[in-house]
Amino acid sequence: MSAMRVIVKIVFIFTALAYFIPHAHADSEDQKAFTLAKQNACLGCHALDRKIVGPSFQSVAQKYKSNPNAQAFLKNKIAKGGAGSWGVVPMPANSKLNEADLSLLVSWILRGTPSQN
Ligand code: HEC
Numbered sequence: 085m086s087a088m089r090v091i092v093k094i095v096f097i098f099t100a101l102a103y104f105i106p107h108a109h110a111d112s113e114d115q116k117a118f119t120l121a122k123q124n125a126c127l128g129c130h131a132l133d134r135k136i137v138g139p140s141f142q143s144v145a146q147k148y149k150s151n152p153n154a155q156a157f158l159k160n161k162i163a164k165g166g167a168g169s170w171g172v173v174p175m176p177a178n179s180k181l182n183e184a185d186l187s188l189l190v191s192w193i194l195r196g197t198p199s200q201n
Contacts, residue, residue, distance in 0.1 A: 117192030120185055124178060132197045139170045141197045154194060159186040 121127050129137035139147075147169075148154035161169070163186060165177035181189070192198075 113188060114192055114195070114198050117188045118197075120181075120189055121192075124181065126178075126189070129175070137173060138175055141193045145194050145196045148194060155187070155190055158190045158193070159183075162186060162189065 121130075130139070130141055132141050134140050135143070144158070148158065151157070161175070162178050163181060165175045167174035
Protein backbone atom coordinates (compact mmCIF):
# COMPACT_ATOMS: atom_id res chain seq x y z
CA MET A 85 0.00 0.00 0.00
CA SER A 86 1.36 3.42 -0.88
CA ALA A 87 2.04 5.94 1.85
CA MET A 88 -0.60 8.19 0.37
CA ARG A 89 -3.29 5.53 0.69
CA VAL A 90 -2.32 4.88 4.31
CA ILE A 91 -2.61 8.57 5.05
CA VAL A 92 -5.99 8.77 3.33
CA LYS A 93 -7.25 5.82 5.39
CA ILE A 94 -6.00 7.30 8.65
CA VAL A 95 -7.62 10.63 7.90
CA PHE A 96 -10.86 8.86 7.02
CA ILE A 97 -10.89 6.83 10.24
CA PHE A 98 -10.27 9.88 12.41
CA THR A 99 -12.92 11.90 10.61
CA ALA A 100 -15.42 9.09 11.15
CA LEU A 101 -14.52 8.81 14.84
CA ALA A 102 -14.71 12.56 15.32
CA TYR A 103 -18.21 12.45 13.87
CA PHE A 104 -19.62 9.38 15.59
CA ILE A 105 -18.26 9.61 19.13
CA PRO A 106 -19.92 12.93 20.06
CA HIS A 107 -23.14 11.93 18.30
CA ALA A 108 -23.39 8.60 20.08
CA HIS A 109 -22.82 10.48 23.31
CA ALA A 110 -25.51 13.08 22.57
CA ASP A 111 -28.01 10.36 21.62
CA SER A 112 -27.70 8.55 24.92
CA GLU A 113 -27.87 11.86 26.83
CA ASP A 114 -31.08 12.66 24.92
CA GLN A 115 -32.49 9.28 25.83
CA LYS A 116 -31.61 9.67 29.53
CA ALA A 117 -33.10 13.15 29.63
CA PHE A 118 -36.32 11.99 28.01
CA THR A 119 -36.63 9.14 30.52
CA LEU A 120 -36.06 11.60 33.39
CA ALA A 121 -38.72 13.93 31.99
CA LYS A 122 -41.19 11.03 31.89
CA GLN A 123 -40.28 9.74 35.35
CA ASN A 124 -40.63 13.20 36.93
CA ALA A 125 -43.99 14.01 35.34
CA CYS A 126 -42.54 16.96 33.41
CA LEU A 127 -44.42 15.71 30.38
CA GLY A 128 -47.72 15.95 32.23
CA CYS A 129 -47.39 19.74 32.01
CA HIS A 130 -44.97 20.17 29.11
CA ALA A 131 -45.17 18.82 25.60
CA LEU A 132 -42.19 19.02 23.33
CA ASP A 133 -43.95 21.06 20.68
CA ARG A 134 -47.12 22.62 22.13
CA LYS A 135 -48.25 24.39 25.29
CA ILE A 136 -50.11 22.31 27.92
CA VAL A 137 -49.98 23.77 31.45
CA GLY A 138 -46.42 24.95 30.90
CA PRO A 139 -44.71 26.15 27.71
CA SER A 140 -43.54 23.64 25.10
CA PHE A 141 -39.91 22.64 25.55
CA GLN A 142 -39.24 23.84 22.02
CA SER A 143 -40.47 27.34 22.83
CA VAL A 144 -38.29 27.33 25.96
CA ALA A 145 -35.27 26.49 23.72
CA GLN A 146 -36.27 29.34 21.40
CA LYS A 147 -36.71 31.88 24.19
CA TYR A 148 -33.31 31.17 25.80
CA LYS A 149 -31.24 30.44 22.71
CA SER A 150 -29.02 33.49 23.04
CA ASN A 151 -29.14 33.78 26.82
CA PRO A 152 -25.74 32.83 28.32
CA ASN A 153 -27.30 32.34 31.78
CA ALA A 154 -30.00 29.97 30.57
CA GLN A 155 -28.40 26.78 31.92
CA ALA A 156 -28.01 28.09 35.48
CA PHE A 157 -31.30 29.99 35.48
CA LEU A 158 -33.40 27.08 34.24
CA LYS A 159 -31.79 24.50 36.53
CA ASN A 160 -32.65 26.68 39.50
CA LYS A 161 -36.14 27.41 38.18
CA ILE A 162 -36.95 23.72 37.67
CA ALA A 163 -35.65 22.81 41.13
CA LYS A 164 -37.47 25.63 42.95
CA GLY A 165 -40.49 26.16 40.68
CA GLY A 166 -42.22 29.51 40.30
CA ALA A 167 -44.06 31.73 37.83
CA GLY A 168 -43.36 34.87 35.85
CA SER A 169 -41.50 33.80 32.72
CA TRP A 170 -44.51 32.61 30.75
CA GLY A 171 -47.45 33.85 32.77
CA VAL A 172 -48.97 33.67 36.22
CA VAL A 173 -49.34 29.88 36.48
CA PRO A 174 -46.47 28.60 38.66
CA MET A 175 -44.44 25.45 38.11
CA PRO A 176 -44.24 23.39 41.31
CA ALA A 177 -40.77 22.75 42.78
CA ASN A 178 -38.98 19.58 41.64
CA SER A 179 -36.89 19.04 44.72
CA LYS A 180 -36.03 15.38 44.05
CA LEU A 181 -33.82 16.19 41.08
CA ASN A 182 -30.08 16.33 41.75
CA GLU A 183 -27.55 18.59 40.03
CA ALA A 184 -26.67 16.03 37.34
CA ASP A 185 -30.33 15.36 36.49
CA LEU A 186 -31.04 19.08 36.26
CA SER A 187 -28.07 19.60 33.92
CA LEU A 188 -29.12 16.71 31.72
CA LEU A 189 -32.71 17.97 31.48
CA VAL A 190 -31.82 21.61 30.81
CA SER A 191 -29.20 20.74 28.17
CA TRP A 192 -31.71 18.51 26.42
CA ILE A 193 -34.44 21.18 26.53
CA LEU A 194 -32.04 23.83 25.20
CA ARG A 195 -30.98 21.47 22.36
CA GLY A 196 -34.64 21.34 21.31
CA THR A 197 -35.49 17.94 22.91
CA PRO A 198 -34.06 15.63 20.19
CA SER A 199 -34.74 11.81 20.12
CA GLN A 200 -37.85 11.51 22.20
CA ASN A 201 -38.87 7.97 21.46
C1 HEC B 1 -47.71 20.96 37.34
C2 HEC B 1 -47.23 21.36 36.04
C3 HEC B 1 -45.72 21.34 35.78
C4 HEC B 1 -44.83 20.32 35.98
C5 HEC B 1 -45.06 18.94 36.58
C6 HEC B 1 -43.56 20.79 35.45
N1 HEC B 1 -43.67 22.05 34.96
FE1 HEC B 1 -42.20 23.14 34.06
N2 HEC B 1 -43.45 24.72 33.98
C7 HEC B 1 -44.79 24.73 34.36
C8 HEC B 1 -45.31 26.08 34.20
C9 HEC B 1 -46.72 26.53 34.51
C10 HEC B 1 -44.23 26.88 33.72
C11 HEC B 1 -44.23 28.37 33.43
C12 HEC B 1 -43.63 29.09 34.64
C13 HEC B 1 -43.40 30.56 34.39
O1 HEC B 1 -44.19 31.20 33.70
O2 HEC B 1 -42.39 31.08 34.92
C14 HEC B 1 -43.09 25.98 33.58
C15 HEC B 1 -41.85 26.39 33.10
C16 HEC B 1 -40.80 25.54 32.81
C17 HEC B 1 -39.57 25.92 32.16
C18 HEC B 1 -39.22 27.32 31.68
C19 HEC B 1 -38.89 28.17 32.91
C20 HEC B 1 -38.72 29.64 32.62
O3 HEC B 1 -38.59 30.40 33.61
O4 HEC B 1 -38.70 30.04 31.45
C21 HEC B 1 -38.80 24.79 32.09
C22 HEC B 1 -37.39 24.68 31.50
C23 HEC B 1 -39.54 23.72 32.69
N3 HEC B 1 -40.75 24.20 33.12
C24 HEC B 1 -39.09 22.42 32.81
C25 HEC B 1 -39.74 21.44 33.56
C26 HEC B 1 -39.17 20.16 33.87
C27 HEC B 1 -37.82 19.67 33.39
C28 HEC B 1 -40.09 19.49 34.63
C29 HEC B 1 -39.97 18.13 35.29
C30 HEC B 1 -38.85 17.96 36.20
C31 HEC B 1 -41.24 20.36 34.77
N4 HEC B 1 -40.99 21.54 34.12
C32 HEC B 1 -42.39 20.02 35.45
C33 HEC B 1 -45.51 23.66 34.80
C34 HEC B 1 -44.97 22.43 35.15
